[in-house]
Every structure is written in C-alpha cells, then in structure tokens.
Amino acid sequence: xxxxxxxxxxxxxxxxxxxxxxxxxxxxxxxxxxxxxxxxxxxxxxxxxxxxxxxxxxxxxxxxxxxxxxxxxxxxxxxxxxxxxxxxxxxxxxxxxxxxxxxxxxxxxxxxxxxxxxxxxxxxxxxxxxxxxxxxxxxxxxxxxxxxxxxxxxxxxxxxxxxxxxxxxxxxxxxxxxxxxxxxxxxxxxxxxxxxxxxxxxxxxxxxxxxxxxxxxxxxxxxxxxxxxxxxxxxxxxxxxxxxxxxxxxxxxxxxxxxxxxxxxxxxxxxxxxxxxxxxxxxxxxxxxxxxxxxxxxxxxxxxxxxxxxxxxxxxxxxxxxxxxxxxxxxxxxxxxxxxxxxxxxxxxxxxxxxxxxxxxxxxxxxxxxxxxxxxxxxxxxxxxxxxx
Ligand SMILES: [Fe+2]
Ligand SMILES: [Fe+2]
Numbered sequence: 124x125x126x127x128x129x130x131x132x133x134x135x136x137x138x139x140x141x142x143x144x145x146x147x148x149x150x151x152x153x154x155x156x157x158x159x160x161x162x163x164x165x166x167x168x169x170x171x172x173x174x175x176x177x178x179x180x181x182x183x184x185x186x187x188x189x190x191x192x193x194x195x196x197x198x199x200x201x202x203x204x205x206x207x208x209x210x211x212x213x214x215x216x217x218x219x220x221x222x223x224x225x226x227x228x229x230x231x232x233x234x235x236x237x238x239x240x241x242x243x244x245x246x247x248x249x250x251x252x253x254x255x256x257x258x259x260x261x262x263x264x265x266x267x268x269x270x271x272x273x274x275x276x277x278x279x280x281x282x283x284x285x286x287x288x289x290x291x292x293x294x295x296x297x298x299x300x301x302x303x304x305x306x307x308x309x310x311x312x313x314x315x316x317x318x319x320x321x322x323x324x325x326x327x328x329x330x331x332x333x334x335x336x337x338x339x340x341x342x343x344x345x346x347x348x349x350x351x352x353x354x355x356x357x358x359x360x361x362x363x364x365x366x367x368x369x370x371x372x373x374x375x376x377x378x379x380x381x382x383x384x385x386x387x388x389x390x391x392x393x394x395x396x397x398x399x400x401x402x403x404x405x406x407x408x409x410x411x412x413x414x415x416x417x418x419x420x421x422x423x424x425x426x427x428x429x430x431x432x433x434x435x436x437x438x439x440x441x442x443x444x445x446x447x448x449x450x451x452x453x454x455x456x457x458x459x460x461x462x463x464x465x466x467x468x469x470x471x472x473x474x475x476x477x478x479x480x481x482x483x484x485x486x487x488x489x490x491x492x493x494x495x496x497x498x499x500x501x502x503x504x505x506x507x508x509x510x511x512x
Contacts, residue, residue, distance in 0.1 A: 126165045127172065127183040128190050133158040134223075135196045141227050146352060159219050162210060174208040176201040203229045228305045232276050277302050281363070282331050289370040294405040303359035306339050330369050330377070333451055338363035340447035347491045348443075361415040362444050368398025368416060380458035392428045395420055414438045419445050422479040442481040446472065446488045449479075469493070 140154035341362030418441035
C-alpha cells in the first residue's frame with residue numbers, strides 16, 4: 124500500500140477510535156499516534172500533502188488513489204462538507220488531534236442532521252428524498268480542511284430537537300450532545316477563542332439561537348473557571364436545554380411584543396418547572412440539566428421564580444447559567460426593546476451582583492468577557508460572516 128493510502132486508513136481508524144473512546148483512553152491515544160506517525164512519514168516525501176474527496180474517488184495531489192476504491196470514508200467526509208484536506212509542512216501532535224476532533228464533530232453532526240431532515244421529509248408523500256451528496260460538490264467550490272463554522276447545521280438540529288420535544292415529549296440526547304460537541308469545537312476554532320453569538324432576525328427562532336448562545340457562553344465560562352472538558356460539555360448541555368420548557372408556551376404568548384397579562388406572565392413563568400419535568404421524564408443522564416432548567420430564574424436573594432418553599436442555595440451550575448442567560452437576553456434585540464451594548468450589559472450584571480447573581484461568579488463572568496471582548500464575534504445570521512461585536 125502506498126503511503127497516502129496508509130495514512131488515510133490510519134486517519135479513518137483514529138476517527139473511529141475517537142468516536143468510541145474518551146480523551147486520554149489508551150486505544151484512542153494509540154490510534155492518534157499511528158495516524159500522526161503516518162502523516163509524518165508521508166511528509167518526508169510530500170511536504171504539503173493534499174487530499175481531495177470526490178464521491179467515490181479519493182485524489183492525492185493530482186493522482187487518484189485507486190487502491191481506496193472500497194474506502195467509504197471519502198464519501199462520508201465529502202458529505203460532511205470536507206472535500207479537501209491539506210496539511211502544512213509541520214503539523215504538531217496537538218494540532219493534529221485538534222484537527223481530528225473538528226473532523227469528527229463535523230461528521231457526527233452532519234450524519235444526524237441528514238437523518239433529521241429525512242425524518243422531516245418522510246411525512247411528505249411526494250418529492251425526492253435525497254442525501255446531501257455529490258451533486259452539490261462542484262469542483263470550483265471545493266472547501267479546505269480549515270472547517271468554517273457557519274453553525275447552520277447546529278441551528279437546524281436544535282430547531283428540530285425542540286420540535287421533537289414538543290411533539291414526542293422526549294429529549295433526543297444524542298443530538299443535544301452532538302450540537303454541544305460541535306459548539307465546543309467551534310469555540311476553539313482558529314487561534315482565538317470565538318464566541319459565535321447568534322442573532323437571528325426571525326423572532327420565533329429566538330429560543331433556538333438564545334439556547335445555543337447560552338450553551339456556548341456556559342461552556343466558555345466553565346472553561347474559564349478551570350472545569351474539566353467533560354464538565355464543560357455537561358454545562359453546555361444544561362445551557363442548551365435550560366429553556367426547553369418554553370416549547371409548552373403558545374407561540375403568540377412567547378413572541379408577544381407588548382406587556383404580558385397576568386395570565387400570560389404566569390404561563391411564561393411555568394417554563395422552568397415544565398422544562399425540569401420534561402427532562403426528568405426523558406433520559407436518565409440529564410440530572411444537571413434538570414436542576415438548571417428548574418433553577419435558572421431563581422435569584423441569589425430568593426427572588427425570581429419558581430418560588431422555593433424553603434429558602435436554599437441553588438446549584439453552582441444554575442448560578443453560572445443564570446448569568447450567561449441574562450447576558451445573552453440583554454445583548455439580543457427583542458420586539459419590545461433594542462439590544463443592549465456590551466458595556467451597558469456588563470454594568471447591569473455588576474449592579475445586580477449579590478442581589479440577583481452570585482457575586483463571585485458575576486465578577487468572574489465580567490472579567491472573562493472583558494478579557495475576551497476583542498475576540499468575541501457576533502454572527503448576525505448563520506450564513507453571514509463573523510464580525511467584531
Ligand atoms: Fe428561562
Ligand atoms: Fe433563557
């Protein structure tokens with residue numbers, strides 16, 4: 124077998140091992156090591172290896188790799204939007220593993236979104252059911268191995284997930300995890316930390332984009348506080364699902380531009396309890412998300428809702444998500460007010476520190492945002508490019 128083919132096999136084995144084993148597992152480390160060694164060997168002949176995946180065909184440089192005819196990863200990569208891999212002259216082991224993680228996140232999410240889309244289509248009795256496939260791959264629009272995160276798939280998947288919860292009452296955990304994994308990778312894409320805050324114009328998408336933003340902010344914040352990668356993702360899931368109870372609120376109440384009546388307000392304030400109940404009834408693995416859904420509107424001074432029968436301290440995760448939740452809500456334009464500026468929002472958080480928010484967490488959040496402000500990008504819609512906040 125030629126070197127490029129040997130590398131691609133090791134590359135695929137590493138992806139498979141990473142999908143199976145957690146960070147630090149020996150089988151995973153070994154598979155990454157082997158693939159890394161292979162790219163290293165390949166680079167002794169070709170300093171900038173370039174692979175192109177075109178449906179069934181895998182091309183190395185200009186040359187089709189015929190020995191990989193039965194290798195189905197090329198197709199999977201192309202379908203996930205990765206049609207081209209190009210390596211720099213010196214790839215470090217860390218960069219290489221980070222790159223593998225990006226590819227894996229892309230593959231996982233793309234498989235799920237395709238499935239979700241097909242499921243949606245299956246209720247329609249006419250029209251073609253197609254996979255995202257070769258027809259979309261025009262040679263002139265080849266993408267590079269630098270994966271760009273437009274977050275369109277993530278928004279789609281989360282929107283689908285919310286409709287699923289609404290109709291079936293169960294939370295599809297695998298999809299929630301895939302979105303969070305992909306957001307975690309997006310957060311680390313590029314050299315700088317980027318918070319892909321989304322602001323969609325369509326108001327009914329508010330809860331979807333708000334949930335993604337709160338997930339990303341919560342993960343960034345948890346990481347800033349030094350939590351482990353696993354905890355960071357658990358916080359991400361809790362952030363992603365904190366408002367899931369809102370699927371029970373009629374859309375006209377949820378999107379009402381004016382003041383809510385007492386009855387509507389009561390309906391709105393039900394969402395933490397409704398959300399916690401939904402998460403509790405579903406998969407067993409969502410303990411932290413249940414607590415956060417229930418507690419994220421409870422203030423440190425006992426205000427907010429739901430009103431606890433006995434005053435007690437909320438979970439650390441709830442306090443953390445609470446700050447991120449309010450930050451994102453204020454930074455977003457709503458039908459009844461404009462989006463607040465960065466400084467005004469941080470000023471508000473500080474004013475309410477010790478009353479609504481845990482003061483230590485509030486201070487840390489403000490520090491984090493000030494530190495990252497130059498790197499924070501707001502994506503005005505999934506298709507648009509990032510621009511500075
Ligand atoms: Fe909420
Ligand atoms: Fe919220």
